[in-house]
Amino acid sequence: xxxxxxxxxxxxxxxxxxxxxxxxxxxxxxxxxxxxxxxxxxxxxxxxxxxxxxxxxxxxxxxxxxxxxxxxxxxxxxxxxxxxxxxxxxxxxxxxxxxxxxxxxxxxxxxxxxxxxxxxxxxxxxxxxxxxxxxxxxxxxxxxxxxxxxxxxxxxxxxxxxxxxxxxxxxxxxxxxxxxxxxxxxxxxxxxxxxxxxxx
Numbered sequence: 454x455x456x457x458x459x460x461x462x463x464x465x466x467x468x469x470x471x472x473x474x475x476x477x478x479x480x481x482x483x484x485x486x487x488x489x490x491x492x493x494x495x496x497x498x499x500x501x502x503x504x505x506x507x508x509x510x511x512x513x514x515x516x517x518x519x520x521x522x523x524x525x526x527x528x529x530x531x532x533x534x535x536x537x538x539x540x541x542x543x544x545x546x547x548x549x550x551x552x553x554x555x556x557x558x559x560x561x562x563x564x565x566x567x568x569x570x571x572x573x574x575x576x577x578x579x580x581x582x583x584x585x586x587x588x589x590x591x592x593x594x595x596x597x598x599x600x601x602x603x604x605x606x607x608x609x610x611x612x613x614x615x616x617x618x619x620x621x622x623x624x625x626x627x628x629x630x631x632x633x634x635x636x637x638x639x640x641x642x643x644x645x646x647x648x649x650x651x652x653x
Contacts, residue, residue: 454474454475454476454477454580455476455579455580455581455602455603455606456474456602456606457602457603457605457606458474458580458581458602459472459473459474461601461602473652475649475652476581476606476643476644476648476649477580477581477583477644477649478644478645478646478648478649478650479583479586479587479590479640479644479646480646481590481640481645484563484590484591485590485591487561487563487564488566488567488591489564490561490564492564492565492567492568493556493559493564493565494529494554494556494564494565494568496527496529498526498527498570499526499527499528499554499569499570500519500524500526500527500528500529500569500570500572500573500626501528501529501530501565501566501569501571501572502515502528502529502530502531502532502572502573502574503531503532503562503565503566503572503584504531504532504574504576504584505532505533505534506532506533506535506537506539506540507534507535507536508577509576509577509578509579510534510576510577511575511576511577511598511617512530512536512540512543512575513539513540513543514575514598514617514622515528515573515575515622516540516544516547516549516553517543517547517623518575518619518620518622518623518626519549519552519553519623519626520547520549521619521620521623522623522626522627524626524627525552526552526570526630527552527553527554528549528552528553528573529554529556529565529569530553530554530555530556531556531557531558531562531565532557532558533557533558537555540555541555563587566584566587566588566591566593567591567592567593569588569593570594570629570630570633571593571594571595571596571629571630571633571636572584572585572588572593572594572596573595573597573622573626573629574595574596574598574600574604575597575598575622576597576598576616577598577600577616577617578600578601578602579600579601579602579604580602580603581602581603581606581607582603582604585597585603585604585607585608586607586640586644589607589638589639592637594612594629594633594634594636594638595608595612595636595638596608596612596613596614596622596625596626596629597612598613598614598615598617598618598622599613599614599615599616600616607638607641607644608638609638611635611636612625612636612638
């Protein structure tokens with residue numbers, strides 16, 4: 454589903470057959486249609502992260518970077534998972550309980566993503582990063598860690614920061630809020646269903 458995953462596959466399994474990457478396609482029309490539903494977030498300006506609370510997504514890095522950025526617009530965390538309670542404790546410890554909002558699971562997160570100032574991915578690794586593609590399809594600026602597989606194949610270098618680098622992610626968060634348009638990206642045709650079907 455990404456060149457990064459393909460490289461890992463080749464390194465681990467040493468296949469003798471030809472390999473190729475076919476990106477998971479995004480149905481941009483469906484995502485945009487779903488985003489027209491009512492937005493459950495009432496804040497006029499906010500950042501959002503849509504991810505399960507697990508070790509790969511590194512909400513701890515995100516929360517620390519958000520704190521270090523010094524920005525005051527809320528951070529909305531959409532999702533559930535085993536590390537949610539641990540993340541809530543970190544938020545309370547850093548004195549961010551009034552600015553970091555745990556929104557829980559939403560079967561349709563697209564209105565939240567569409568109306569956000571920006572989307573943040575703080576993962577240690579991804580397969581591809583579909584939520585980044587969803588944000589791009591909705592015209593929402595996105596920043597991410599430059600984690601193995603995915604983000605660097607979707608986003609330009611200025612939208613990326615090194616994995617687990619709190620300082621660098623904090624800088625990108627601050628710059629994103631100051632100038633969101635600078636982090637807006639066009640959706641590449643290579644992520645369309647038509648492109649994927651032709652590759653298959």
